[in-house]
Amino acid sequence: MxxxxxxxxxxxxxxxxxxxxxxxxxxxxxxxxxVYLGDTARVPYGTKSGEVVTRYSLKNAEFLLERGIKLLVVACNTASAVALPALEAALPVPVVGVILPGARAALARTQGGGVGIIGTPGTIRSGAYQRALESADPRVRAKARACPLFVPLAEEGWTTGDVPLLVARDYLAEFTRDGVDTLVLGCTHYPLLKGVIAEVVGPQVALVDSAEATADAVAALLSERGGLAPASRGTPEHAYYVTDVPERFMEVGARFLGRPITAAEQVDLSF
Structure with missing residues (x-):
């Protein structure tokens, strides 16, 4: 390291x-x-070109490197799909995206080779999950569907009840009848809707949370390279930075993180 x-x-x-x-x-x-950086001034990335997303991603990485990080996690499916090679080439630290860990976890779970992927339109359009799955195992039958309404539902806290259930039934009906036995939650917002998604697809479909798979990949990489923080180090520190006003990030982010965010600093990453 x-x-x-x-x-x-x-x-x-x-x-x-x-x-x-x-x-x-x-x-x-x-x-x-x-150290977490949310590029809230330029969200969403999914509607932007690959060149622009790569430029933003390199700038984000530069900011985090200045804070002495030992490893970079690209916790954005769009950036993982288009910017990972540029980041790996430019950075002096290991880089982990969310797509490959999610794909590998799906391959480990599927019994019959039918794997579904749900994500934002940009991620699904990129074909990144499909390529990762099919290059690892050509026998896999990957089926993908964009679920754009899941993002605002998650951000507004509509994660249970009739509204998200109705939306999920519309989006996921095809997965319940096409031999899919494993479903990848290919957007970092979607774990908040895991309960509704599981209710719609049923217990016969295993859900793969790419966030959990990514955390496992980071743990394995740090362990392999001798980079794990020792248990004796004391209380860890968690810093949050955003590129727009932090109030909404702190409010909505607390639901995503499962704990309060008591402070977030606004920074300028303009070119």
């Missing part, structure tokens, strides 16, 4: 969704300090 084991893990996303990845990291690696 270029940095010491006491150095923090850096995490970035275009907004609050990546906090589900951070939550999984905190649970899986409770002794690690973290």
């Amino acid at each position: 270029r940095q010491g084991s006491h150095s923090p893990i850096g995490v970035f996303d275009s907004g609050v969704g990546g906090l589900t990845v951070l939550k999984a990291l905190m649970s899986r690696l409770p002794h690690e300090s973290t």
Whole structure:
């Protein structure tokens, strides 16, 4: 590792969704300090070109490197789909995206090879999950569907009840009849709707949370490279930065993180 084991893990996303990845990291690696950057001034990334997303991602990574991170987690499916090669080439620390861990977890879970992927239109359009699955196992039958309304439902706290259930039934009906036995939640917002999604697809379909799979991948990589923070290090520190006013990030983000966010600093990452 270029940095010491006491150095923090850096995490970035275009907004609050990546906090589900951070939550999984905190649970899986409770002794690690973290630095989270939400590029809230330029959200969403899914509607922007690959070139623009790559430029934003490199700027985000530069900011986090200045804070001494030992590893970067790209907690954004769109950035993972289009910017990961550029980040890996440019950075002196390991880089982990959310797509490959999610795909690998799905391959480990599927029994019959029918894997569904749900995500934002940008992620589904990129074909990144489908390529990751089919290149690892050509026998996999990958079926993908964009579920754009899941994002505002999660951000507004509409994660239970008739409204999200109606939306989920419309989006997920095809997965219940096409031989899918494993479903990848390919957006960092979607874990908040896991209960509704599970109710619609039924117990015969295993849900793969890419946030949890990513946390497992980070733990394995740090362990392999001798970079895990020691249990004796004391209380870890968690810092939050955003590129727009922090109040809504703190309010909505607390639901995604499962704990209060008491402070977030606004920073300027303009070019």
